Amino acid sequence: MKPYLREKKSFAFEDIPEDTCFEAGYLVTVNSGWRSRTPQIDNEKCIGCGQCYLYCPDGVIAMDGKTPVIDYDFCKGCGICAKICPKSAIELR
Amino acid sequence: MKRFLSGDEAFAEGIRLACPDVISAYPITPQTVVVERLSEMVEDGSLDSEFIHVESEHSALSCAIGASAAGVRTFTATSSQGLLYMAEGLPYAAGGRFPVVMMNANRATALPWNIYGDQRDSLALLDTGWIQEYAADAQEALDMAVMSYYIAEHRDVSTPFMVNLDGFVLTHTYENVDIPDRERVREFLPPYETENCFDFEHPKNIGFSAGPETNFIFKYKEHRAFERAIHVIKEAERRFGELFGRKYTGLAEEYLTEDADYVIITLGTAAGLCRTIADELRREGVKAGVLRIRYMRPFPNEEIARALKNAKAAAVLEKDISFGNAGTVYVNVAAALQWAGVSTPLYDFVGGLGGKDITHADIRNIYESMGKGAPRVTFMGIGVE
Amino acid sequence: MAITAKNLDKNEYFYGHKACAGCGGSLAVRAALKVLGEKSAAVLPAGCMSAVGFNFPQLCFGNNAIISMFAGTASMLTGVEAGLRRRGIKDFHAVGFAGDGGTADIGIQALSGAIDRGDDIIYICYDNEAYMNTGIQKSGLTPFGARTTTTPAGKNIRGNIRPKKNMFEIAAAHDIPYAATATIGYINDFMEKVDKASRIKGTKYIHVIAPCPTGWGIPVDATVEAAREIVDCGLWYLAEYENGEFKINRDPGEFTDPAEYLKKQGRFKHLTDEDVDVIIKSRDKKWEKIRREWK
Incomplete structure (x- = not known):
């Protein structure tokens, strides 16, 4: 199951569990604010090899068939995708 | 079986x-x-x-x-x-x-x-x-x-x-x-x-x-x-x-505490010998009692306060010491009395460290010396006060 | 079948975490979980990956996961595996992810115990070569010459004076069913090793090099590159231990220049030519043995 952003973000006394056990993959904050540069994919150049998908430390690139799609909510802009791309199809702007 | x-x-x-x-x-x-x-x-x-x-x-x-x-x-x-x-x-x-x-x-x-x-x-x-x-x-x-x-x-x-x-x-x-x-x-x-x-x-x-x-x-x-x-x-x-068919008594087990003037509070096996001596003292006319703490957590605050409320003095007998203060059991018992506003003088007897025997005489001595002088920590049987 | 971008589980199990940008450790955890899938029960000790992944209510593992005590990755894995098995659950993977300090230093006793018992667990050491979570202190896997905050490079001592502990062969010396080395720089090789481990009964140990841009003094986009260069220049090797035999997976034949690999990294900037020579000599000695004795 892929962790995802939830509606309920703040927890009052009653909502806090007794134990330290909670639903897996419960996200309340995004990481987009970490980014100073944003990767942009040039779909003309992209050959759909999926290297960017494989090597993304945050797992924010998904392959929609042969097209990589970036989840900008959680991309930190590290630029590994741009470096790994064999066709230089990703640029950080 | x-x-x-x-x-x-x-x-x-x-x-x-x-x-x-x-x-x-x-x-x-x-x-x-x-x-x-x-x-x-x-x-x-x-x-x-x-x-x-x-x-x-x-x-x-x-x-x-x-x-x-x-x-x-x-x-x-x-x-x-x-x-x-x-x-x-x-x-x-x-x-x-x-x-x-x-x-x-x-x-x-x-x-x-x-x-x-x-x-x-x-x-x-x-x-x-x-x-x-x-x-x-x-x-x-x-x-x-x-x-x-x-x-x-x-x-x-x-x-x-x-x-x-x-x-x-x-x-x-x-x-x-x-x-x-x-x-x-x-x-x-x-x-x-x-x-x-x-x-x-x-x-x-x-x-x-x-x-x-x-x-x-x-x-x-x-x-x-x-x-x-x-x-x-x-x-x-x-x-x-x-x-x-076996009854247990919750956080503490009391023995003859109801009308006791002098109560020993202890943990574990030491309570058995304390009970024997309480019986002995009762025969001699001294109203002795024993409270065995079964649970250190949760702590029997209410039981202790109730048992010691009307006593003339009480003493903790414990096989531990928190160096630089009293024994840990004593500190807990003293707090229980404080919570309840009970002012029975409480003494601390440290014994049995490293397996040293706690003797019949040691326990008689606790009953006899509690209430005399200011409350203090006594290391039993090593020749110092 | 080789693992590729096409046939890999599309799910993400480590997502939304707060690891530094370009973190190699998080890539190792992410990739391994994609191979092992939703029937993974992951144990992570106090360390980077648990610190960035488990801050209530931000919980970044999509699969079952727990933080263990620092020294307790392997021992908790043992308990998790035994407990799930007792519940009659089948085909799950009890997998641990511990860093270099958590593995080679404080956790080595529990790891050794688990291998000795033959517990059916996968233990993955993501090695970033120092205690990064506390701010770059020397661990038993910090390589010779590296500057850390506890092995400063000054006039008298030039960084860490001891070589890296050989965890791969220590694990192998238990006659473990499967041990392997890997790097996040060659992620397919790593994922295939994780996949192989998941099909073997008993204890499995995988040691994966996972550079830390912060601790290594490299740009955030250079993680994968550094993790490749370390193999290409021969300072790390891709190998396996199985059925009592060592096997080298990849012999680069001619190495790239270690000086280039080292000089790109802030932690090695202070090294002299003599220091680099020491490193090259030690590499050559190791490879001579590998080429002579390993298949």
Whole structure:
């Protein structure tokens, strides 16, 4: 199951569990604010090899068939995708 | 069925009845007999448990926590240095609300090295969030092996449980012990069910961090569980009594305290000798009584205040000392009196460290000297005041 | 079948975490979980990956996961595996992810115990070559010459004076069913090793190099590159231990220049030519043995 952003973000006394056990993959904050540069994919150049998908430390690139799609909510802009791309199809702007 | 068993063996019999899924333990004197007996039971098929030969006490508890997080009943046993070595895991299990049950054979802590009984090991770890019970005889040891699971695993409690047996004096002393019927134990103790565990249908993240905003609330809830445990202990004892005919008395066990002028408060096996001497003093016209603390956590604040309210003086007899202050039991008892506004003078007698015998004369001396002079800490029988 | 971008589990199990940008450790955890899938029960000790992944209510593992005590990755895995098995659950993977300090230093006793018992677990050491979570202190896996905050490079001592502990062969010396080395720089090789481990009964140990941009003093986009260069220049190797035999998976034949690999990294900036020579000599000695004795 892929962790995802939830509606309920703040927890009052009653909502806090007794134990330290909670639903897996419960996200309340995004990481987009970490980014100073944003990767942009040039779909003309992209050959759909999926290297960017494989090597993304945050797992924010998904392959929609042969097209990589970036989840900008959680991309930190590290630029590994741009470096790994064999066709230089990703640029950080 | 009656059998002639040592405290360690009796405890192992209790564990056979409670049938934990996972046992992870490392040998240490004077706990060793427990792990030997359990290994034999697993070998001969009379105990259906996974016995894991961990390489240390730290791993013993870490493994038990892991198994508990996987959703099964767990057991570990240790003593002294071993308890201290696994100390990191104590607040861990407690904060995670994993109802691990542990037997601790109370033993002195190094240095100097000493394998004999005192209670400095478990009392040093009183604040780690475990329920702590101190058994007085082999029968209670066995019964607590069973009852501890009922209490620890109860949904209102969900807290780890440490049963303490005085090293050698209880772990290695033989008594006639009644072993409850297995079927009736099943009736008493339901299988462990929890949501505080891994689940492949609804995956869980467990043992997480909690920042300053929420951490405090987790800690409060941990504390609240101990208040709830007081009721669950009573309920467990009532049900246990109905099924097995043996009565237990909650957080404390009182002996002739109702009209007592002089009361000794103690833990574990020392209470037996205190009762004998209280009888003796009663025959001599002195109104002596004994209050045995069974549970150091949750602590019997009310019981103590009530028992000491009308006494002329009271003394704590304890096999521990918190260096630079009084004994840990004393400090707790004194707080109980303070909560309740009871002003009975309270004395502290430290004895039995490193297994030194507590004698008949020592206890008579406690009764005779309490109430005389200002309350103080007395190290018994070493020729200093 | 080789693992590729096409046939890999599309699910993400480690997502939304707060690891530094370009973190190699998080890539190792992510990739391994994609191979092992939703029936993974992961144990992570106190350390980077648990610190960035488990802050209630931000919980970044999509699968079952727990933080263990620092020294307790392997022992908790043992308990988790035994407990799940006792519940009658089948085909799950009890997998641990511990860093270099958590593995080679404080956790080595529990790891050794688990391998000795033959517990059916996968233990993955993501090696970033220092205690990064506490701010770059020397661990038993910090390589010779590296500057850390506890092995400063000054006039008298030039960084860490001890070589890296050989965890791969220590694990193998237990006659473990499967051990392997890997790097996040060659992620397919790593994922295939994780996949292989998941099909073997007993204890499995995988040691994966996972550079830390912060601790190594490299740009955040250079993680994968550094993790490749370390193999290409021969300072790390891709190998396996199975059925009592060592096997080298990839012999680069001619190495790239270690000086280039080293000089790009802040932690090695201070090294002299003599220091680099020491490193090259030690590499050559190791490879001579590998080429002579390993298949």
